[in-house]
Amino acid sequence: MIKNDVITIGLIGLGGMANAHRKMVSELEQLHLGALCDVNQELLKQIGDEEGISQEKRFHDMEALIADPDVNAVISIVPNNLHAEVLRLCIQYQKPVMAEKPFTLNFAEAEELALLYEKQPILCMVGFSYRYVPSFRYAKKIVEENKLGTIRHIAVRYLQSFGAPLFEVPYAWRFNKEVTGTGALGDLGAHMIDSARFFVGEFSSVSALMKTFVNERKDEKSGEMKNVDVDDYTSFQAVLENDVIGNFVTTRNAVGSGNQHEVTIYGDYGTIHVNCERPDEIDVCMKDEPGEKLVFKTEKVSEIYQKNQLQDFADLVKNNQQKGTPTFYDGYQNQKVIERIIQSAETGKTVTID
Structure with a gap:
């Protein structure tokens, strides 16, 4: 109560x-x-x-x-x-x-x-x-208002650097398949999948590649080298709802990247680009006036797009679910796509998502 x-x-x-x-x-x-x-x-x-x-x-x-x-x-x-x-x-x-x-x-x-x-x-x-990053929320509104026209393709990257050999990161639970399931795919790629579903819709098929770059890491307690059995890198192509094509790359070995989750959406009328490391800005390339040269412009995102993620949780608990709240269904669908990506990488074949 x-x-x-x-x-x-x-x-x-x-x-x-x-x-x-x-x-x-x-x-x-x-x-x-x-x-x-x-x-x-x-x-x-x-x-x-x-x-x-x-x-x-x-x-x-x-x-x-x-x-x-x-x-x-x-x-x-x-x-x-x-x-x-x-x-x-x-x-x-x-x-x-x-x-x-x-x-x-x-x-x-x-x-x-x-x-x-x-x-x-x-x-x-x-x-x-990332559904609660102001620039992502503003981008969602642009898409919903059809300002980009028909969306043709989406490019999503999520790059971090902490796993690169340069940093000699020791063995931890995130490198153990029994505890984590996957590496970069589940840790970062899950967000990429959700961003694509948030902006475009459901996945129809995937064709993937997964790779481990650092095969052993030192256990700080024992000093022994332990086997890494999860991916450091995953990339995949996908077909999404309405035949939108998607390109996705995630890695924890991108030296120089901090927490670089970025999405570019290409439509018939223009392109928008968001990066979570610039939460209050969006890059927009759309033709506003006849004869205007098409170039990217950076816009400030209004404060009205700021929202505490747990506000949606509070509303959900009070039976006042807000549009766009990620629910059990979104988690389930996300995990299904992850499973099909793994299947594709293991078989070398394109896998349909039922």
Whole structure:
């Protein structure tokens, strides 16, 4: 039961990205952080003290947090191999959840969840955060208003550099297939897939290439070299809804790139380009007046396109779902496309997405 119109949030997983979610929760009056869960006792104590969470609301077991009647909704920031279990428990206890991407470790898990969800649906949002970048939201409006005319193709890149040999990054869970499922594909490529679905629509087919550049990394604890069994690089071509052609590249070995997720959309009337590293700008090439030379111009994006991602989650929990909120279905479809990309890379063939 939601008290005084305020949703009590239980946060599972306190590392890394959890800090961004804590900040977003603090910015919304409708949300209150009331419970925490992590297996790291020191981290649980530290964050619990910072947030003023009582001892009885600091959990080591995520099922206990999800089952807690005082928790109205769950935000899950856990490694990929736990994504499906969190969703399964939330379905079991009928708790609204904001889950991170990729949706699951693999598509088999996604299919199992879909069967449970059909019998006992819950309010579920998936953390495709780039839908909330102002420039991406403005680009979506341009597309919806048909200012680009018929869209012919879309180019999407998501480049990071942290995995390059230059930085000697040690072995971690992100390089272990049993924990992460895939490498760059699930970590970064899931966002590329969602951006294409957000702007254009569903995928029809994919033709992919996946590659591991750094085959071994040193384990900091043992000093031993461990095998890397996930991709450092994935590229694929795709046919999307209405025969839109897509080109996609993601890698964690692009020296010089920070967090470079960018999308270019080409239509009959013009082209637009967005980059998450420039969230308040959009590059536009459209003919406005007769005789005007077609060149790219950079426009500032209005503040009206700014939105806290968790505002949509709060609205979802209150049964006021907003247009464009990424839901269970979006997570499921995303995981299906990831599965077909892997199949294509393994077989060397184009794979249809049913």
